[in-house]
Amino acid sequence: MTMTDDEKITKILAAASDLFIQPGYQVTQMQTIARHAHLAVGSLYRFFSSKAALRDQLFLTTLGVSVTGTTLPLTTVDQTQLLAQTQTAYDQWQEQFQSCQRADDLDDLLTNLVTTFQRYGRYFLILEHNPTLNPALTALYRDYRQRLYQQVGEFLMRQRRTATEADGMIVVDLIFWWCAHKQYDSFEKPVGRQALPAVLIQLRTMLHRSY
Numbered sequence: 001m002t003m004t005d006d007e008k009i010t011k012i013l014a015a016a017s018d019l020f021i022q023p024g025y026q027v028t029q030m031q032t033i034a035r036h037a038h039l040a041v042g043s044l045y046r047f048f049s050s051k052a053a054l055r056d057q058l059f060l061t062t063l064g065v066s067v068t069g070t071t072l073p074l075t076t077v078d079q080t081q082l083l084a085q086t087q088t089a090y091d092q093w094q095e096q097f098q099s100c101q102r103a104d105d106l107d108d109l110l111t112n113l114v115t116t117f118q119r120y121g122r123y124f125l126i127l128e129h130n131p132t133l134n135p136a137l138t139a140l141y142r143d144y145r146q147r148l149y150q151q152v153g154e155f156l157m158r159q160r161r162t163a164t165e166a167d168g169m170i171v172v173d174l175i176f177w178w179c180a181h182k183q184y185d186s187f188e189k190p191v192g193r194q195a196l197p198a199v200l201i202q203l204r205t206m207l208h209r210s211y
Contacts, residue, residue: 013061016058029051047074049076050075056082083140090144094144121180155168160210
């Protein structure tokens with residue numbers, strides 16, 4: 001069955017995401033991305049003018065910006081614009097999370113964390129594995145992560161008097177490990193993806209017992 005251009009772009013972005021995590025952006029070549037996506041190298045350069053352009057478009061799609069239906073090949077993005085759009089996305093995620101905090105519902109909080117990490121986990125891992133790739137984006141992510149630790153810790157301390165802010169880090173990292181690291185950055189990726197629904201049920205049960 002012949003793939004559409006949009007389907008090919010989606011495959012290329014998915015392949016690039018995996019490879020930018022491991023072995024990393026700097027050592028990943030366009031030929032490797034093409035092979036991983038089961039496409040010809042020429043297809044990549046028909047859609048993306050360079051690896052840097054592919055990287056920027058990957059970051060944009062993470063933010064929900066569609067790259068389909070635009071002039072090909074896609075090129076690099078103005079970094080000031082990319083940074084501003086990313087900051088807006090983080091602000092929206094924070095507002096959604098704060099709504100869960102105000103509702104004071106542990107299930108809502110866990111659902112928000114799982115949804116966020118499943119949707120954006122690969123993007124976060126790319127930044128973690130390539131911290132110098134875009135220092136400004138890495139700094140935004142680091143700030144977001146620290147605020148998340150603090151907010152989850154404060155929430156848990158309201159649920160249980162003996163909890164500390166460190167509990168927030170433990171819970172966030174535990175969920176992130178299963179939703180992101182285990183899915184895209186481990187030896188057992190297929191097992192991790194199959195086991196995730198059952199694991200998340202167990203995590204909810206465990207956290208309800210604790211808080």
